[in-house]
Amino acid sequence: MANQKAKMILEKDFKVSEIDNRIYGSFIEHLGRAVYGGIYEPGHSQADENGFRQDVIEMVKELQVPLVRYPGGNFVSGYNWEDGVGPVESRPRRLELAWRTTETNEMGTNEFMKWAQLVNADVNMAVNLGTRGIDAARNLVEYCNHPGGSYYSDLRISHGVKDPYNIKTWCLGNEMDGPWQIGHKTAAEYGRLAQEAAKVMKWVDPSIELVACGSSNRNMPTFADWEATVLDHTYDHVEFISLHQYYGNRDNEISNYLALSLEMDDFIKSVISIADYIKAKKRGKKNINLSFDEWNVWYHSNEQDKRIEPWSIAPPQLEDIYNFEDALLVGCMLITLLKHADRVKIACLAQLVNVIAPIMTEDNGPAWKQTIFYPYMHTSVFGRGISLNPIISSPKYDSKDFTDVPYLESTAVYNEEEETLTIFAVNRHLQEGLDLEVDIRNFEGYKVVEHIVLENDDIKQTNSAKGTPVAPHSNGNAKTENGGVTAVLPKLSWNVIRLEKRK
Template sequence: MACNKVKMVIDKEFRIAEIDERIYGSFIEHLGRAVYDGIYSPEHPTADEHGFRNDVKEMIKELNVPIIRYPGGNFVSSFNWEDSVGPVSERPRRLELAWKSIEENKVGLNEFTKWARSAGSDVMMAVNLGTRGIADACNILEYCNHPGNTKYSDLRISHGYKEPHNIKTWCLGNEMDGPWQLGHKTMEEYGRLAEETARAMKIIDPSIELVSCGSSSLTMPTFPDWEAVTLQHTYDYVDYVSMHQYYGNGKGDSEDFLACSDDMDQFIRTVIATCDYVKAKKRGKKDIKISFDEWNVWYHSNAADNDITENHPWQVAPPMLEDIYNFEDALLVGLMLITLLKHADRVKMACLAQLVNVIAPIMTEAGGGAVWKQTIFYPFMHASAFGRGTALLPVISSPKFDTATHADVTAVEAVSVYNEEKDEVTIFAVNRSIKDDAEMTIDVRSFEGYRILEHIVLESDDLLAENGPFNEKVAPKQTSQSSLDGGMVTSLLHKASWNVIRLGK
């Protein structure tokens, strides 16, 4: 077996930006078993007095998720928020049109907000700009954030929530460029609606941050014109533009699959360039930041999902989008996290989609059984735990190779994070060669007096290895594959591996 030689230089002065902790956000949609039989299962032995599973919540706390996007997703484009508040016994059962399910509204806006806070998370609320519009967006904002003595704030108080929720981050619709979206709009239609909605919402609560809908993926035919046109309308009122992207290995080509993070990098660079074009055209002073509020691997469950929506519609919480992730999926999630961190100057929020059961790092057995960690749980957990501080610009020299649809793919991708408060630096590295190990030499001379705290590795001889309840085949382990001498770290990165190398005093 060959061993690739890789060099990396990190310096505490080579700063990209301070990392916004919300880059480790996630997403829960009223879809499949994400809410019902996911976070909420009143009959489960661990359920609290409100019906939420404590074992699931504790696992979510391990991920330390600072913000959760809610309630969708495609779901939000036919969501009547009023159905989800007030006495549960009086809430209607509704046809949920995005996923052809029945929504019982047993968990609604207030319950979810209270649960999220108990899990250590803020809420990123999405408003319905598909089948509804400006007035309804204003009404839900008034309900959530206004102190009292108005129609909707008093309605909230009558529902038992005297103090406002003070939700500070709001998405102006979801994937409005997509023909699959209820209320799908042209660029001009969405731009005008989002502009006027944003302007009205900022009058009600000037302290909120707003996210304008960006393209649903890099491959959308309207990308990047969508961003260029819509942001010319929303620029003065919004703070972020959204990005969404999923990847899959439907062709069974692992090398090409692990190169997909290069596409993500190019996607981000193009959106940044488009935002800056709008800024220049508007003679603006602010940079539009990025909310990458849907990202993950998603392809394993496609056939089953189509069967449910087409042949077995109108179920309550059917098992949809339940991808069972394998080891190579975890590697790509790690690569995507590295990509986000490399753009920490502009990517300020990101949401791993989703959190429980639906394309998720956490799974529960159907019918209220065990909860377990998918393979992708671990890279996200490591990044969230050790990736807080300042992202440092990585200077890397790595062998490159071509794949079926990608050229000049680096064998090793890496980024480092400097936590000045803790006096630690962490290197996240993926060896995406599935054939060769890599010897990585890291120049850390600017971190004088540091030592190796630990080297954590996630690896497997089987790229398709999966975890399951009581059967964890893919889990991190400590290794002694790193040494430090004279300000130089030498690390052995096994083929197809996720590595977390931590240094400190």
């Protein structure tokens, strides 16, 4: 039986936007083994003089993560940042109420900033607007960003950090719409607090950018009203509104599962609409952009997480082991983010190590790459430049919750400076390859240099410390001919077709 056919037209002038590299950000929370046993394990054979696992550092560098959100997440809404600075031996142990564990505070602001520098990442710092508020927020900005000559900047200097960190991006709390959140607030309560915190944080450092909390997910009963109310209060003081969304294949129906990125697309469009409504209402000049600062697949570990012993230190929590189909959906979600690069300027795959993560470690053992590592790495490494707006025609299918789902989920990134063009594509078809034709007449002299494919006959195949059977190969058959590219995208596959201009 012949494969189905899909077509794409790429033009240099059909642009979405220059991509903000922060769209490839990630997230480390004081949760489970993300910090302790993840990035930090002093007794490990791979630990450096700071206690940081060098095997993990190397994998994070491979991903080229530009931005890491820290220290939470739900954790931040009960966190006193002062507990994590100064001499480690005098730091308090705290009952961590968000995840019902004990926080030792061995890792804090300065240790994390040192780690972020080692992996070449900026930090997206979150302030506690749950149990704390305006005062703690302004003090943390002063501690991190003020050069010296004030109480908190001099305190940082006394802790051995002479130069300010100049952290650019800050989150005004976390998921404050959620009843599970420590210090949960109504939209009006949170909007007022966020507005006043934002004001004083920018009085300390006018150069920072701020992210107001949007809804914890699209299905929250207060969604849309929450965004509108919060932005009504904060419009003049913030640059971003946040989005959070996790997906899972609970009914074990892959054609519906792989269509969930269409829901993500709709979620993004909805939040853009709300932000633009507030801009119009305020007669504003600036767009509020989007920070999709928590997104991923999360469902595999839900049952085992119910069995955690309360008040233990760094127990395994949220340790989803991802399979091949999860990697395909993550690829679709990354493509969706790139399609909205004009308004989604920050995104954080949640999280980075051990906790719903592309990188896993064993205590005193090896680190390894989960299936979702690869699409994340490919887009981060090859997806820098201009997000193009391709014209795509693809056969479609219907699933339980979606109609007209294209078998081809795809986009392209053009890097003018490096003269590269990269096509990212998922074939959602369960049984058949997809014959792809791409018109690149506008890209004269560009030739295919590599066609990376991630495929596997077993959609439930996982990776482990013993081996990574789900890994990409470069044996795809994409080629350049007659002003175009032709390729067969194997059934259920993630594809990266890389072109360069030949001199």
